[in-house]
Amino acid sequence: MVSSVICSLHIQSSVPATPNKKNTNIETLRTDLLYNFKTPFELKQIHSHIIKTNNNEKYSILPLNRVTSVCALSCDFDYAKSLIQRVSPSHYDEIVIWNSCLKNFAEGDNPIHALLLFSQLRLYDIRPDTFTCSFVLKACSLLSHLVTGSLVHALVEKLGFQSDLFLQNTILHMYASCGLTHVAQRFFDKMPRRDVVSWNIIITHLTKQDQIQLAHVLFDQMPKRSVRSWTAMIAGYVQCGRPKEAIRLFTLMEEAGAKPNEVTVVAVLAACADLGALDLGRRVHEYLNKCSFGRNVRVCNTLIDMYIKCGCLEIAQKVFAGMEERTIVSWSTMIGGLAMHGQGEEALKLFSIMSRIGIRPNGVTFVGLLHACSHMGLINEGRRFFSSMTRDYGIIPQIEHYGCMVDLLSRSGLLQEAHEFIKNMPIKANGVVWGALLGGCKVHKNVELAEEAIKHLLVLDPLNDGYYVVLSNIYADAGRWEDTARVRKLMRDQGVKKTPGWSSISVDGSVHEFVAGDATHPQTEEIYEKWQELLKQMKLRGYVPDTKVVLLDMEEDKKEHVLYRHSEKLAVVFGLMNTPPGTPIRIMKNLRVCEDCHAALKLISDINNREIIVRDRNRFHCFKNGSCSCREYW
DNA sequence: TTAGGGTTAG
Structure with a gap:
C-alpha cells in the first residue's frame, strides 16, 4: 500500500505545478503518508523520497513522535537519532523529543516499551532530565516494575533532582504501586516537602491495603484537602465494605464545600447501591443531570447498578436506554440486574440484542446469564451458555461460573x-x-x-x-x-x-431498622396491633404459619409468636402504616427471606394492593397481586 | 512533554 503511494508521489513530481483538484488530492495523500508510516522500512522509503526530490523542507514536517516511536524499539536507534538531528536541530533539544516518545509509550498499551526505550537512552549516554525520569517511573508504576523503579530512584538522587516535588511524588507512587507499603511510608515520612498530591498518594495506597483507619488518621492530619483527598477516603470506605462511613464522609465533604467530581459520584453511588440508600442515590442523580459528567459511561454504569440494587429496575432500564455510549460493563450490569429481579427472559433478550450488534461478552456477562437461567430453571440453555463461553469467546470459567x-x-x-x-x-x-x-x-x-x-x-x-x-x-x-x-x-x-436478621425501610429520608422481635421502635405498639388485624385477614385467605422454619425448642404457639415478629413482617407493616396507599414498599434485608415470610408477603401485597419489593442477601423479590417475581425460585 | 482517584459477579 505504502509503495503504491510512494509511486504516485514520484508521478506527481513530473506533473505541472498548477494547482487543481487532482493535485490537492495527491497533496493529501502525501500528508497521509507522512503521518501514517508504520515501520522503519516505510519511514526509510519516505526519507529516500525526500532525498531524491531534494525536498528538504519535508524534514520539518516529519512527525517526530512517529519517527521516534517507529525507530525506538527496532534496531534503528542510530537512524532515529540521526533523523531527529536532521529534522530540526536548532529548535528541539533531543531529550525533549525522546521524552515525548517515552510519554506515549508509558501511557500506551505496552508501557514496557518505555522501559526498553529508556535502556536505549542509557546505552547511548543520552542524559535524562526530570521529565524522562517521571515518564519512566510512570511506566514502572503501571507495570509494578520495582527493579527499574529503584534504579530510576537512584538516578534521580545521582543527578541531583531530589528537590523536584513532582518527581518525589512519582517515586512515592511507584513504591506504592509495587506494593512496598513500608518503603512508601518511610519515603513519605522523609520527604522534605509534601503537597496535597503526596498525601493523596499515601492515603489512597493505605485504603487499597485495607488500612483504612491509618488512612483516616493521615486524612485528618492533612494540611489541605482537595476533592481527590475526599474521594480517595470515600472510595476507600466503599472498597473495604463500609458504605455507611463512606456516606458519612460524603456529607462532611459537602459541608466543607468541596464539589464532588465524577469519581466521587461513582464512589457515593456504589455506597448507595450497597446500602440500598435510594434517597441519596436519587439526589446524586439529580446532581448529575446538572453536571458535565452526567453522561460519563462509568458514572452511568454505577447509576444503573445503584437503581438495580435499590429495587428500581425500570429507572435503571431508562438510564441504560438513554446512554449515548455503552461498554460491556453497562450490558453486564443490566443483564445481571434483570436476572436478580427475576426477569430472566428479559436478560436473555438483552444478551441477544448485544450479540447482534457485535458486543463481545466477558466473564461477568455470563455470570448474569447463568443466574437468569438458574432462576428460570432453563437447564439446557444454561448448559449451552456455559460451554459457549469458552468455545465461542475463549473465556475460561471461574469459580463463580461453576457456582x-x-x-x-x-x-x-x-x-x-x-x-x-x-x-x-x-x-x-x-x-x-x-x-x-x-x-x-x-x-x-x-x-x-x-x-x-x-x-x-x-x-x-x-x-x-x-x-x-x-x-x-x-x-x-x-x-x-x-x-x-x-x-x-x-x-x-x-x-x-x-446472624441476627434485620430489615430496613426508608421513609421520608430516614431509615428505620427492625430486628426480629423488635420492641425498640417508637411505633412498636401500633405495628403489632396492625399486624394482628392483618393476620386475621391473612388467615381468612388460608394463611397457615410455617413453624418449621423456627429452629428453637418450644411449643407450637410460641413458635408462631416468634414467626410473627420476623423483621421483614415488622418492616412491611410499618411501611403500610407510614407510606401513601398504592405506593411501593421497599425493604432491605441482611439474610434470605424465610418461607413463611415469603408466603405472608404475597398475601399482604394482595390484601393491601401494594407492590412490596424486598432485597434479600441474594436477590430481589417483588410481591404483587399475591405472587412473587422469583416464582418460588430462591 | 512531568504526579494522585472510579463501574458489572459477591
Whole structure:
C-alpha cells in the first residue's frame, strides 16, 4: 500500500505545478503518508523520497513522535537519532523529543516499551532530565516494575533532582504501586516537602491495603484537602465494605464545600447501591443531570447498578436506554440486574440484542446469564451458555461460573449431576459451590447429599451460620428432630452464632431498622396491633404459619409468636402504616427471606394492593397481586 | 512533554 503511494508521489513530481483538484488530492495523500508510516522500512522509503526530490523542507514536517516511536524499539536507534538531528536541530533539544516518545509509550498499551526505550537512552549516554525520569517511573508504576523503579530512584538522587516535588511524588507512587507499603511510608515520612498530591498518594495506597483507619488518621492530619483527598477516603470506605462511613464522609465533604467530581459520584453511588440508600442515590442523580459528567459511561454504569440494587429496575432500564455510549460493563450490569429481579427472559433478550450488534461478552456477562437461567430453571440453555463461553469467546470459567452451574443443576433437582459436576471441576470447589448444592438439597429434600455438602462446608467455611441453619431445616423437614438438635449443638461447639436478621425501610429520608422481635421502635405498639388485624385477614385467605422454619425448642404457639415478629413482617407493616396507599414498599434485608415470610408477603401485597419489593442477601423479590417475581425460585 | 482517584459477579 505504502509503495503504491510512494509511486504516485514520484508521478506527481513530473506533473505541472498548477494547482487543481487532482493535485490537492495527491497533496493529501502525501500528508497521509507522512503521518501514517508504520515501520522503519516505510519511514526509510519516505526519507529516500525526500532525498531524491531534494525536498528538504519535508524534514520539518516529519512527525517526530512517529519517527521516534517507529525507530525506538527496532534496531534503528542510530537512524532515529540521526533523523531527529536532521529534522530540526536548532529548535528541539533531543531529550525533549525522546521524552515525548517515552510519554506515549508509558501511557500506551505496552508501557514496557518505555522501559526498553529508556535502556536505549542509557546505552547511548543520552542524559535524562526530570521529565524522562517521571515518564519512566510512570511506566514502572503501571507495570509494578520495582527493579527499574529503584534504579530510576537512584538516578534521580545521582543527578541531583531530589528537590523536584513532582518527581518525589512519582517515586512515592511507584513504591506504592509495587506494593512496598513500608518503603512508601518511610519515603513519605522523609520527604522534605509534601503537597496535597503526596498525601493523596499515601492515603489512597493505605485504603487499597485495607488500612483504612491509618488512612483516616493521615486524612485528618492533612494540611489541605482537595476533592481527590475526599474521594480517595470515600472510595476507600466503599472498597473495604463500609458504605455507611463512606456516606458519612460524603456529607462532611459537602459541608466543607468541596464539589464532588465524577469519581466521587461513582464512589457515593456504589455506597448507595450497597446500602440500598435510594434517597441519596436519587439526589446524586439529580446532581448529575446538572453536571458535565452526567453522561460519563462509568458514572452511568454505577447509576444503573445503584437503581438495580435499590429495587428500581425500570429507572435503571431508562438510564441504560438513554446512554449515548455503552461498554460491556453497562450490558453486564443490566443483564445481571434483570436476572436478580427475576426477569430472566428479559436478560436473555438483552444478551441477544448485544450479540447482534457485535458486543463481545466477558466473564461477568455470563455470570448474569447463568443466574437468569438458574432462576428460570432453563437447564439446557444454561448448559449451552456455559460451554459457549469458552468455545465461542475463549473465556475460561471461574469459580463463580461453576457456582452458577451447580446452583442451576441443584435447583432443578439434578442433585447427583450437580455432585458429579463438582467432583469433576478443574478448580477446587469453594463454600459457594457446596452451598449451592446444599441449597438444592433443601428444596428437593435430599438429606444424604446435604450431609456430604456440609462435610465440605465445615472445612471450607466453618463459621458461616447459614449452612448450619439450612442443614437443620433439612433435618426438621424430614422430621429428624434429634439431628436438628445435633446441628444446633455443633453450632454451639464451634462457637458459631446465628446472624441476627434485620430489615430496613426508608421513609421520608430516614431509615428505620427492625430486628426480629423488635420492641425498640417508637411505633412498636401500633405495628403489632396492625399486624394482628392483618393476620386475621391473612388467615381468612388460608394463611397457615410455617413453624418449621423456627429452629428453637418450644411449643407450637410460641413458635408462631416468634414467626410473627420476623423483621421483614415488622418492616412491611410499618411501611403500610407510614407510606401513601398504592405506593411501593421497599425493604432491605441482611439474610434470605424465610418461607413463611415469603408466603405472608404475597398475601399482604394482595390484601393491601401494594407492590412490596424486598432485597434479600441474594436477590430481589417483588410481591404483587399475591405472587412473587422469583416464582418460588430462591 | 512531568504526579494522585472510579463501574458489572459477591
